[in-house]
Structures are given as structure tokens and as C-alpha cells.
Amino acid sequence: MKKKLLLHSCCGPCSTVVIERLKDDYDLTLFYYNPNIEPREEYEKRKAEEKKVCQHFGIPFVEGDYDNEAWLAFVKGLENEKEGGARCGKCFEFRLNKTADFAKENGFDLFATTLSVSPHKNTILINQIGENIKNIKKIDFLSENFKKKDGYLRSIQLSKEFNLYRQNYCGCHFARRDDDRI
Numbered sequence: 001m002k003k004k005l006l007l008h009s010c011c012g013p014c015s016t017v018v019i020e021r022l023k024d025d026y027d028l029t030l031f032y033y034n035p036n037i038e039p040r041e042e043y044e045k046r047k048a049e050e051k052k053v054c055q056h057f058g059i060p061f062v063e064g065d066y067d068n069e070a071w072l073a074f075v076k077g078l079e080n081e082k083e084g085g086a087r088c089g090k091c092f093e094f095r096l097n098k099t100a101d102f103a104k105e106n107g108f109d110l111f112a113t114t115l116s117v118s119p120h121k122n123t124i125l126i127n128q129i130g131e132n133i134k135n136i137k138k139i140d141f142l143s144e145n146f147k148k149k150d151g152y153l154r155s156i157q158l159s160k161e162f163n164l165y166r167q168n169y170c171g172c173h174f175a176r177r178d179d180d181r182i
Helices: 012-022 040-057 068-074 086-105 123-137 151-161 173-178
Strands: 003-009 026-032 061-063 110-113
Touching: 003 012, 003 086, 012 026, 012 040, 012 151, 026 040, 026 086, 040 061, 068 086, 086 110, 086 123, 110 123
Parallel strands: 003 026, 003 110, 026 061
Antiparallel strands: none
């Protein structure tokens, strides 16, 4: 019998390769919990793409609450941090805490996140946060680096194959503000 894994995902493109790699070994459910994403239209666009990915792979999709105000309160004081700084660590913590809570409350054996597939995210930090939450909340965390074995490249290939929208910023308006491409 496969272990039940709740997979937090930030977006459809990142989830493609992670689902592909985990689906045979785990009973997967995708948890879309991203109250950091702004504006709300962007959040909805990413959610729609995530649903397409889940439908393609035949896995359940669960949406967490969109509580942008709670997220903003959690990262208060870090608004001027650059992308990749202390605000990002707090953001990972906020979303992974909620994922662990949902997993524990709903009978999952463990939780994980797609965040480590991105070359723009600090995998060591993400996994440290996940391990800390595991120890506090007493639910297993799958510590992974999904960038390995060309994970990011494969996510780009699958995104093209599935004709997915690929965003050009992490999600929060602070990151968007600091990105010269936008």
C-alpha cells in the first residue's frame, strides 16, 4: 500500500515533473496553497493551470484558503528584502506549515513541496524548514531536491507539452516589484 503524500505546489509548471517522479511511489494529492500570489487574477490563472496538470495525471486537487492578509502579516517587516532573502524563507515556512496542518488533519502520511524544482529557490532552506515543521508537528516530510536529474529542464519540456502558462515572477508583489523584466 502506497503512503499518502500531500504535495504542496506553487504552480502547474513546477508540479509537472514532481508529480511525474512521485506518482508511482505515493498516493498523491496536490495541495495548492499560495496566499502570497498577487494579484488575485494571477493566483486564479495559476490555479487553473494547476488543475489542468492534476487532471492530466489523474490526481486529486485541493485548494487551501487564499488568505493574503494573513500572509502579509506573517512577512511584515520584510517587505524590502530582495527576492531570495529572508522574506522568501518566511513565505516557505508559512505555506509549509499550512500544508503540514492539512496533511495531519486529513490522514496523510507525509507532506512535500514542489518548491525545490526551481533554480531560483534555495533547496537547502526549503528542506530545513520542512524538517523543522516535521519535528514540531510530528508528520513526515519528504526532503527532496527536484532540480536534480534535470528536473527544471523537464518541467519546461512538460509545460510546453501541456501548453501551460509559465509565469515570469515568483508570485508576491514584492518579487514582481523587484523584477526588471515586468
